[in-house]
Amino acid sequence: MTVLLDRPIVPSPASALVCRNCGAQFPLGAQHACFECFGPLEIGYDPTALARVTREEIEAGPHSLWRYAGLLPVGQNPATRVDSGTGMTPLIRADRLADELGFTAPVWIKDDSANPTHSFKDRVVSVAITAARELGFERIACASTGNLANSVAAHAARVGMPSIVFIPADLEPAKIIQTAIYGGTLVGVEGSYDDVNRLCSELGETDEFENTGFVNLNVRPYYAEGSKTLGFEVAEQLGWRIPGQYVAPMASGSMLTKIHKGFKELIEAGLVPASSWRVYGAQSAGCAPIATAFADGSADVQPVKPTGIAKSLNIGSPADGPYALDAVRSTGGSMAAVDDDEIRAGVRLLARTTGVFAETAGGVTVAVLRKLVEAGEIDTSIETVVFNTGEGLKTIDAVSEGAVPTAIIQPTLKGMRAAGLL
Amino acid sequence: MTVLLDRPIVPSPASALVCRNCGAQFPLGAQHACFECFGPLEIGYDPTALARVTREEIEAGPHSLWRYAGLLPVGQNPATRVDSGTGMTPLIRADRLADELGFTAPVWIKDDSANPTHSFKDRVVSVAITAARELGFERIACASTGNLANSVAAHAARVGMPSIVFIPADLEPAKIIQTAIYGGTLVGVEGSYDDVNRLCSELGETDEFENTGFVNLNVRPYYAEGSKTLGFEVAEQLGWRIPGQYVAPMASGSMLTKIHKGFKELIEAGLVPASSWRVYGAQSAGCAPIATAFADGSADVQPVKPTGIAKSLNIGSPADGPYALDAVRSTGGSMAAVDDDEIRAGVRLLARTTGVFAETAGGVTVAVLRKLVEAGEIDTSIETVVFNTGEGLKTIDAVSEGAVPTAIIQPTLKGMRAAGLL
Numbered sequence: 001m002t003v004l005l006d007r008p009i010v011p012s013p014a015s016a017l018v019c020r021n022c023g024a025q026f027p028l029g030a031q032h033a034c035f036e037c038f039g040p041l042e043i044g045y046d047p048t049a050l051a052r053v054t055r056e057e058i059e060a061g062p063h064s065l066w067r068y069a070g071l072l073p074v075g076q077n078p079a080t081r082v083d084s085g086t087g088m089t090p091l092i093r094a095d096r097l098a099d100e101l102g103f104t105a106p107v108w109i110k111d112d113s114a115n116p117t118h119s120f121k122d123r124v125v126s127v128a129i130t131a132a133r134e135l136g137f138e139r140i141a142c143a144s145t146g147n148l149a150n151s152v153a154a155h156a157a158r159v160g161m162p163s164i165v166f167i168p169a170d171l172e173p174a175k176i177i178q179t180a181i182y183g184g185t186l187v188g189v190e191g192s193y194d195d196v197n198r199l200c201s202e203l204g205e206t207d208e209f210e211n212t213g214f215v216n217l218n219v220r221p222y223y224a225e226g227s228k229t230l231g232f233e234v235a236e237q238l239g240w241r242i243p244g245q246y247v248a249p250m251a252s253g254s255m256l257t258k259i260h261k262g263f264k265e266l267i268e269a270g271l272v273p274a275s276s277w278r279v280y281g282a283q284s285a286g287c288a289p290i291a292t293a294f295a296d297g298s299a300d301v302q303p304v305k306p307t308g309i310a311k312s313l314n315i316g317s318p319a320d321g322p323y324a325l326d327a328v329r330s331t332g333g334s335m336a337a338v339d340d341d342e343i344r345a346g347v348r349l350l351a352r353t354t355g356v357f358a359e360t361a362g363g364v365t366v367a368v369l370r371k372l373v374e375a376g377e378i379d380t381s382i383e384t385v386v387f388n389t390g391e392g393l394k395t396i397d398a399v400s401e402g403a404v405p406t407a408i409i410q411p412t413l414k415g416m417r418a419a420g421l422l
Numbered sequence: 423m424t425v426l427l428d429r430p431i432v433p434s435p436a437s438a439l440v441c442r443n444c445g446a447q448f449p450l451g452a453q454h455a456c457f458e459c460f461g462p463l464e465i466g467y468d469p470t471a472l473a474r475v476t477r478e479e480i481e482a483g484p485h486s487l488w489r490y491a492g493l494l495p496v497g498q499n500p501a502t503r504v505d506s507g508t509g510m511t512p513l514i515r516a517d518r519l520a521d522e523l524g525f526t527a528p529v530w531i532k533d534d535s536a537n538p539t540h541s542f543k544d545r546v547v548s549v550a551i552t553a554a555r556e557l558g559f560e561r562i563a564c565a566s567t568g569n570l571a572n573s574v575a576a577h578a579a580r581v582g583m584p585s586i587v588f589i590p591a592d593l594e595p596a597k598i599i600q601t602a603i604y605g606g607t608l609v610g611v612e613g614s615y616d617d618v619n620r621l622c623s624e625l626g627e628t629d630e631f632e633n634t635g636f637v638n639l640n641v642r643p644y645y646a647e648g649s650k651t652l653g654f655e656v657a658e659q660l661g662w663r664i665p666g667q668y669v670a671p672m673a674s675g676s677m678l679t680k681i682h683k684g685f686k687e688l689i690e691a692g693l694v695p696a697s698s699w700r701v702y703g704a705q706s707a708g709c710a711p712i713a714t715a716f717a718d719g720s721a722d723v724q725p726v727k728p729t730g731i732a733k734s735l736n737i738g739s740p741a742d743g744p745y746a747l748d749a750v751r752s753t754g755g756s757m758a759a760v761d762d763d764e765i766r767a768g769v770r771l772l773a774r775t776t777g778v779f780a781e782t783a784g785g786v787t788v789a790v791l792r793k794l795v796e797a798g799e800i801d802t803s804i805e806t807v808v809f810n811t812g813e814g815l816k817t818i819d820a821v822s823e824g825a826v827p828t829a830i831i832q833p834t835l836k837g838m839r840a841a842g843l844l
Contacts, residue, residue, distance in 0.1 A: 063485055063510070084512075084777065085512040085514075085536070088485070090506075090507040090538075092507075092580075096582050114507070114536065114538065116512075116536065116777070116778075117777075117779075118540075118813075118815070154773075154777040154778075154779070155777060156777075157773060157774050157775065157776065157777040158514075158776060158777030160518055164843075167827070169827070169830050173822065174818055176825065176826065176827065177818055177821060177822050177825040178779070178814075178815065178818065180825040180826060180827065181769070181770060181773040181774075181779055181814065181821060181825055182773050182774055182777060182779070183770065183773065183774030185828045185829075185843070186826075186827045186828050187827060187828060187829055187830075187831060187838075187841070187843065188827035188829070188830040188831070189830075189831055189832075189833045189837075190830065190831065190832050190833060190837075191832075191833040195833035196833065198833065199833045199834070199835075199837075199838075202834075202835055203835070203838065203844075206835065206844065208844050347603070348603060348605065351576075351579060351603040351604050351605065352579050352603075352604055352605030353579065354579065354580060355506065355538070355539075355576035355577060355578075355579040355580030355604060356538075356576075357539075357576065357600070357603055357604070391540075391815070392600075392603065393540070393600065393813070393815040393816065394815065396596055396599055396600065399599060399603060400595065400599050403598065403599040403602040403603055404598065404602060404608075405589070405591070405598065405602065405608045405609060405610035406607045406608050406609060407607075407609055407610070408591050408609075408610040408611075408612065409609060409610070409611055409612065410611075410612050410613075411611045411612060411613040411617035411618065411620065411621045412621065412624075413621075413624055413625070413628065415611075415612075415621075416609075416621075416625065419609070421586075421607070421609065422625070422628065422630050
């Protein structure tokens with residue numbers, strides 16, 4: 001299933017690949033599923049190594065996610081890092097949004113549209129390609145329907161590494177252009193995203209792809225760690241403390257889970273005071289398998305066939321769904337899902353109160369925040385961080401309705417008067 | 423013509439508004455043309471104040487253009503700044519681009535697509551709205567066909583200031599959505615961009631607009647200073663030195679000129695060693711009034727009717743053309759213009775060698791760099807900085823031709839083999 005190369009990644013604070021189901025441990029290599037139970041693997045760390053990291057070292061580091069290399073599995077040697085300037089995105093105090101929603105505590109937007117290819121995927125890809133190179137892979141690959149394809153192709157171009165990106169052939173032309181422009185190999189597959197994924201798994205078994213790192217398959221444990229840096233940055237930007245609660249969108253459920261993991265590791269490392277926080281998860285009604293399981297009080301996530309405009313969240317069978325449920329339930333948080341009209345309203349609400357133009361996934365998160373407030377399911381007296389994971393320019397067609405000029409006038413003062421503007 | 427409010431901006435290193443034609447000086451206020459000769463005004467500084475600024479103070483400042491407040495006309499008091507996180511955009515070492523073009527010296531891309539609304543306009547707007555508030559304006563306005571409209575509306579939303587943005591009514595729907603999403607007043611004007619501009623000048627004379635700051639009219643001298651920060655950042659990012667040469671796109675010619683001014687001020691302030699540099703200007707063949715004057719050996723810029731895909735550069739009557747000519751000629755630089763096919767090739771060249779997806783204006787700059795190399799008009803043994811002023815997602819339709827998958831296949835290993843990919 002995976003290629004275990006004979007070059008473990010050393011030295012780093014990471015100590016092993018740990019099965020999230022059965023706890024079995026494996027050496028750090030190119031493996032993503034447990035040999036015992038086929039459960040997913042994640043990176044385990046040496047607590048002594050984490051405890052050696054200081055705030056001062058981090059603050060003296062680069063203005064990118066690599067300032068946290070001491071808390072990541074790879075990139076300890078700066079020369080090995082794929083550093084595209086990803087990370088350290090703005091944490092914006094959103095007082096006007098807070099007012100409108102009735103918050104008495106501060107609300108912050110963590111705006112990952114500021115990354116190089118304008119989504120949080122640049123974080124996971126920076127770490128994944130760094131890991132892939134350290135593991136000896138000579139080519140990088142992924143299956144994707146948008147943001148990930150974009151980010152993989154751009155990063156590969158930046159470092160001059162061959163790339164091969166697999167997408168459904170019927171993707172919107174704009175999404176194809178955004179990836180094709182970087183000049184790697186781009187393969188349109190006649191089939192659904194599931195078909196594309198299945199093909200990638202099969203290709204991983206072939207001799208021809210032995211030296212290819214699939215960022216979300218054989219490199220996935222490293223890849224997923226990139227999302228933790230969202231949590232690290234929020235804590236540092238708040239003056240080294242963890243906020244009282246956060247709201248994050250869920251596709252596979254990985255990002256929300258990793259932010260939670262990141263906060264726990266910051267406490268273990270002694271970088272922030274111990275505190276408690278609540279985790280809130282946001283999904284689109286067109287693809288809400290995790291939120292549905294939450295509402296049903298179930299630990300079992302039932303796959304769905306995704307629909308709706310929040311395409312970057314449309315994963316019907318979310319691999320990290322159970323872990324997201326656990327993070328939310330164990331912290332006393334909640335989940336909600338919003339429909340396409342609510343999502344559009346969420347994009348507009350965020351734009352007009354903060355100047356941040358989010359992709360539909362950001363609209364989901366803001367709309368869910370509003371819904372949770374209206375339902376009394378989130379405490380508006382607790383400081384809240386809202387994660388915007390992508391850029392509005394990427395999903396501009398979704399919000400075109402009603403986004404028209406206030407008035408159309410003749411180019412004269414008379415025209416201004418006729419429109420009531422003078 | 424302009425409203426001179428009775429609140430000068432104090433205290434700042436800026437000492438006066440200085441006429442670029444006749445040298446007449448005026449108090450710092452909301453004025454953009456000389457009362458003596460109608461020449462354009464720019465900000466003059468007190469050399470003693472500039473000399474007090476230290477590298478250490480700048481480096482300890484925020485990771486935004488406001489770290490240079492000591493070299494700007496406004497924003498000395500942090501509470502007055504409109505800080506959207508604009509600035510400190512990546513300076514990317516482009517070794518693969520340098521190799522492809524035959525450079526033996528380093529080539530760097532200063533990537534302003536990383537700004538909040540993904541163009542360099544966020545710099546001028548940050549400074550302009552800060553100045554407008556300090557000058558007592560209660561509303562902000564502009565005439566624009568794209569990036570500026572976007573940036574003004576987003577910044578106004580961020581700070582909760584009313585805005586009124588004027589655009590030609592027949593603008594592409596995507597550009598209208600990008601501005602309308604922020605919820606300010608957006609006025610579509612039946613006419614050309616020149617008609618829109620003329621209307622704004624007339625409105626500036628009305629009582630109803632007395633309290634409105636037009637960023638590129640009555641606030642223009644402050645606005646234009648924002649572009650200097652591009653030069654400040656490049657020098658700091660290179661370790662406090664000025665590069666041997668730079669290539670910048672030209673619309674009004676202001677940005678290229680202000681980078682040059684910024685370098686000179688850094689030397690005056692003692693922040694970098696004195697050195698010489700060459701300035702190179704890039705235009706699109708569809709709108710090349712400045713490059714044409716350069717080629718003709720003329721100091722006189724003849725207006726043109728713009729055409730072509732580099733729409734953000736399409737100013738047919740460039741206000742700062744003569745100053746751009748002077749910056750280029752006085753430094754021993756050069757200018758060139760490139761056609762639409764060369765622009766598209768420039769966008770693709772930059773994307774596949776650096777991972778930076780530029781708007782068409784960035785394609786102009788890279789294509790002009792290539793043209794200058796091929797013509798032997800630029801020294802490839804001198805370290806070079808290339809300014810990318812905007813994001814490819816904003817002009818994606820311009821590069822759609824040929825941006826297609828390498829192959830379309832069936833979702834099987836057999837399909838991969840048939841396409842020669844396995």
